[in-house]
Amino acid sequence: MTGRWPTGSCVLPRSAGGQQLDSASDWRGVSVTQAAPPAARQPSRSRWIIRFVRRRAFREALVGYALLLPGAVPMLIFLLAPIFAGFFFSLLKWNLLQPWTFVGVENYATLFGDPELWEALQVSATYMVGVIPAGIVISLALAVALNTGRRGIIAYRTLYFMPVVTATVAIALLWRWLYAGQIGLLNTLLASFGIQGPDWLGDPAWALPAVMIMSVWKGLGYTMVLFLAGLQGIPEHLYDAARIDGAGTWARFRYVTLPLLSPTTFFVLVTGLIGALQVFDQIFVMTNGGPYRSTVSASFYIYETGFRLLKMGYAAAAAWMLFAIIFVATLIQWRLQERWVHYE
Amino acid sequence: MSSVTGARAREAAHRRPWFPWKSVLAHAVLTAGAITMLIPFLWMLHTSTMPVDQAYKYPPILFPTRRAWENYTIALSLLPFGRFYLNSAQVSTLITIAQLLTCSLGAFSFARLRYPGRDAIFVLYLATMMVPFEVTLIPNFVIIRTLGWIDTYLALIAPFAFSAYGTFLLRQYFKTIPSDLDDAARIDGAGYLTVYWRIFMPLSTPALATLGIFVFLFSWNTLLWPLVVTNSMDMRTVPVGLAMFIGRDQMVQWHLLMAATAAATVPSLIVFLAGQKYFVRGITLTGIKG
Known part of the structure; x- marks a missing residue:
């Protein structure tokens, strides 16, 4: 790796905005453009070839590719190849122990008629519809409070962040204990108000809500910090203008804060959706999918099918279906954002 | 600011x-x-x-x-938690170092060098960030198995030796470094790698710290992958060990379990408290970039 910087200062990659690679800044480009008339695509390609042959550019490219390699190799092996391999596996019948057989789209056909998959998707959907809005509303309220109170931001932030940085496994175990029957702290507290708490994790009607409450609690600090950054980015003169126009506290929040926060809200929504469909750790630890499969989420279903039932092909097909759903949902959100997300 | x-x-x-x-x-x-x-x-x-x-x-x-x-002593001796901690510490540290190196090299290449196809490759990197891990879970398991890496450190580390997210984060930071600095170094006859190591890396300490803390906490806390690719007690990490602790029986010894859980949360909290500034900045940075 003995590559040197080019000596002519005008060839430096100053802005690195790919398109204007060799326009005015490249003094040799002049003769190149003369040699190849500026038609549609042909000239840029021949210019590339000429550039490539030139030693400095060639060396720069070589170093450029070489520096990508240490990251690109693991990416190829563990990210890009698996994506395609996963699709191939989804066409197989394979339990790891015996040789695989090719079954085509049979796995997908079976999946569509598999009530357990639809139940799992329903669990994931319920989780999503519950956790994301609750998380947004509560953490927005906290962020607004933090931005209003202003004192002690760091202390509050530290406290709210403790659940975020702690392993989900640990948090889930801790909450299992809080939820534990009648001796659990939660039901003890409820009982002191005269409320008979449910058997949270043992009751099929309450297990999923219990997991959801824990997830909202764990994620609050993260979303709150995002909203706080968004709030601090809203220029004060907009509030002043609204005040002059006679807007009250609520009107200012509704017509200034909310619209200007919408890019942050959009980000929280998109990442929240992707995250909610992947929820696994808390279910594995808290309920293991039960009672009566009431908490088998989509990703837990994939884990179970692949690594407990050893139906690798089938699980790969389910994973691809989940991927398709996430992809379409994200796409829809991108399309819808034009209607409600305001970028300044 | x-x-x-x-x-x-x-x-x-x-x-x-x-x-x-x-x-x-x-x-x-x-x-x-x-x-x-x-x-x-x-x-x-x-x-x-x-x-x-x-x-x-x-x-x-x-x-x-x-x-x-x-x-605490009873809980931590019921399972080989010492071994779990050692595994987690080793694996998380190596993953963090690996990612800091691979991501910064790639980021430097994207931010400062010019070559055909660079921007297309960068877009490809960004696109991979959208792929959910379930899609790669089973194929990756098969790959690790084919390589004969089941129950080894390599299986725990190699798939995480790189991240598109980290490359993106560092590239954005590298682009804010004024090019006058590399001009000066270039005039003094410094090569690409010298500029990367002597100028970009020292100037990017905040960004590297942010990425480092993120990666360390992520790998310290991760459950599913170690659960799938390890099966001997000697190779388990702390989260897997904790999840095993509870077993599947109804009579849980909560006082011991809570001791083990508390002990397991300590390293995450220490790392977070030590680097809180960088951690929070990293979150807001990605959020605004959206």
Whole structure:
């Protein structure tokens, strides 16, 4: 790796905005453009070839590719190849122990008629519809409070962040204990108000809500910090203008804060959706999918099918279906954002 | 930064009401929230030091006659937690170092060098960030199995030796470094790698710290992948060990389990508290880039 910087200062990659690679800044480009008339695509390609042959550019490219390699190799092996391999596996019948057989789209056909998959998707959907809005509303309220109170931001932030940085496994175990029957702290507290708490994790009607409450609690600090950054980015003169126009506290929040926060809200929504469909750790630890499969989420279903039932092909097909759903949902959100997300 | 001056300006612009009811209300909400955050952790510490004969009384005993610190030694000796900690520490550290290197090299290439196809490759990197891990879970397991890496450190580390997210984060940071600096180094005859190592890396300490903390916490806390690719007790990590601790039986010894859980959360909390500034900045940075 003995590559040197080019000596002519005008060839430096100053802005690195790919398109204007060799326009005015490249003094040799002049003769190149003369040699190849500026038609549609042909000239840029021949210019590339000429550039490539030139030693400095060639060396720069070589170093450029070489520096990508240490990251690109693991990416190829563990990210890009698996994506395609996963699709191939989804066409197989394979339990790891015996040789695989090719079954085509049979796995997908079976999946569509598999009530357990639809139940799992329903669990994931319920989780999503519950956790994301609750998380947004509560953490927005906290962020607004933090931005209003202003004192002690760091202390509050530290406290709210403790659940975020702690392993989900640990948090889930801790909450299992809080939820534990009648001796659990939660039901003890409820009982002191005269409320008979449910058997949270043992009751099929309450297990999923219990997991959801824990997830909202764990994620609050993260979303709150995002909203706080968004709030601090809203220029004060907009509030002043609204005040002059006679807007009250609520009107200012509704017509200034909310619209200007919408890019942050959009980000929280998109990442929240992707995250909610992947929820696994808390279910594995808290309920293991039960009672009566009431908490088998989509990703837990994939884990179970692949690594407990050893139906690798089938699980790969389910994973691809989940991927398709996430992809379409994200796409829809991108399309819808034009209607409600305001970028300044 | 600008947030501080913004807050000041806001404060100056406000006319003070006779009673700061907004501020009081805000702190009431924040305190209520903080208590909700804190109580579960306090309850964990409380239970973890309860003597077994007082731990499961109803109503619960808040002030036991003594604190049973031996719960910690008992809990941590029930399973080879020392080994789990060692595994987690080694794996997380190596993943962090690997990612800092691979991501910064790639980021430098994307931010400062020019070559055909660079921007297309960068877009490809960004696109991979959208792929959910379930899609790659089974193929990756098969790949690791084919390579004969099941139950090895390589299986735990190699798939995480790189991240598109980290490359993106560092590239954005590298692009803010003024090119006058590399001009000067270039005139002095420095090569690409020298510029990367002597200029970009030292100047990017905040960004590297941010990425490092993110990666370390992520790998310390991760459950599913180690669960799938390890099967001997010697190769388990802390989260897998904790999840095994509870077993599947109904009679859980909560005082011991809470001791083990508390011990497992300590490293994450220390890393977070030590690098809180970078951690928070990293979150807001990615959020705004959206």
